[in-house]
Amino acid sequence: MHQILGHRYALIVVLAAAVVARVAVLSMKSETVSEDRDAYLAIAASLADGNGYTHPATDQPTAYRPPLYPIVCAALFAMGGGTTAIAILHFVCGMTTVVLTWSIGRRIGNAAIGGLAAGLVAIDPLLVGYTAISMTETVFTFLVTLLIAIFVGCTGCGERVMDARTMKAATGQRPMRLSPDRRRQIVIGVVFGLCAMCRPTIWAFGILMTIVWFIVRLRRRDARIEKRWPPWLLIVAVLLTVSPWIIRNAIVLGRPVVMTTHGGYTLLLGNNPVFYREVVSQPWRTVWDDAPTEFSQSAWYSNLESKMNQQLGTAANEIQRDRWMNQTAIMNIRKQPGMFIRACWLRIRRFWNVAPSRPIAASLPRPVEWGIVVFYSAILIGLLLGFVRIVRNKLSNWIPLCVLVLGFMLVHSVYWSNMRMRAPVIPEIAMMCSLGLLGLRPSRDD
DSSP: OHHHHHHHHHHHHHHHHHHHHHHHHHHHTGGGGGOOTTSHHHHHHHHHTTSOSBOTTTOSBOOSSOSHHHHHHHHHHHTTOOHHHHHHHHHHHHHHHHHHHHHHHHHHTOHHHHHHHHHHHHHOHHHHHGGGSOSSHHHHHHHHHHHHHHHHTOSOTTOOOOOHHHHHHHHSSOOOSSOHHHHHHHHHHHHHHHHHHHOTTHHHHHHHHHHHHHHHHHHOOOHHHHHHOSOHHHHHHHHHHHHHHHHHHHHHTSSOOSSOSOHHHHHHHTSSHHHIIIIITSOTTOOGGGSOGGGSHHHHHHHHHHHHHHHHOTTOOHHHHHHHHHHHHHHHHHHOHHHHHHHHHHHHHHHTOOSOOHHHHTTSOHHHHHHHHHHHHHHHHHHHHHHHHHHHHTOGGGHHHHHHHHHHHHHHHHSOOOGGGGGGGHHHHHHHHHHHHHOOOOOTTO
16 A cells, blocks of 8 residues: 555656646747747638638649648637636646556556656656647657557557446346447547548558558467457558548549648658768768758758759649659659668667757757756666567567657658657656666566
8 A cells, every 4th residue: 555655656756747747848939839840830710710721822722731730729729718718728738658657667567667767757857848839749649548448458458358247237237239449449540540630650650560460460379469450440440531532632632632632742852862961971960950041951952943944834733843853852752762762761770869959949048958968868778678578578568659669750751851750758767767767577567
């Protein structure tokens, strides 16, 4: 009992730290909530005003940004809330992510792992900082953590199995037609679909988990696995969740866009001769802003627009533009495969970077910058130790976490990458780090 109370008090301390950190950032950076860096707020305002999902620069229907976050913000605007409501949304999602991390850590590890992981998430600089920025990081991180929680059985969805006689004796009611396992498939499918509508990167996790399933199925000819899989209800739930977006794009844009029309730009942004020359070929920590004015990112994009308009015409829609940029990026990769490999290595290092990039670091006090470096360096060391423990001890419950982190890293080894791109998988990184630092010794209250 004493240990149980101790762990509960530890969770209270962790939640208090999470509250203090997020309230402090929202208080000091309240103006950044109103900044619309990726036009999510403009799209949300258009939706709330009844003008549809349109691009603010053209007032034309768009699929340039994923729809979930603008839709949620539009709902808040329609109910009379402003950016304060968005700040509250971010705060609630951030706090819930901390609790989910604690729950997952306890479920697949022990109370100590859950507590340490939750503590790391509570004070993580990236997650805390993006609480005050109107972008998808906070909401998406919550959804991804919820997805993992359902995967490992932290939500109670489908956890208790009763036969018809037991259920009737316990509740006096007939059992539901859907078994707990099937209900769990549906919930996983819906949450995965919501993740995909918030940020398409999650599709990599789905693909890799499907590969893992096939490997397990080939290695274990188990009748129970054959009976439970393939998870048709999960697949149907995913399709039903994302289908409104796909159908809308087919009707409005003339093409059933599954993800967004932004992928071509992010692929080309990190795979073009100027980036290869001005950043990839330069020393570590070189940023594009260091390049001469004629080779800066803005100059590159201006030249890109001119070239694209010449080849496609100024009336080209965003689907045509997205396809053109995809094809151009692939052509650049084929022309310079060696530079592409070097760029991939650079993007992987940026994904795992422990220090803020120089434009951000310049705005931070030196002690804060070094504190972030020490914090993330310790986490990466713990992460490596945790991965070794998972492989050595064959901890199958940890596979979804490993697959999730791997999927995000692989996506951003090809597309544009920086520290921000790993924010959605920080809870999983924190849990693997806690496993590496603490080990897997069961505690009495687990």
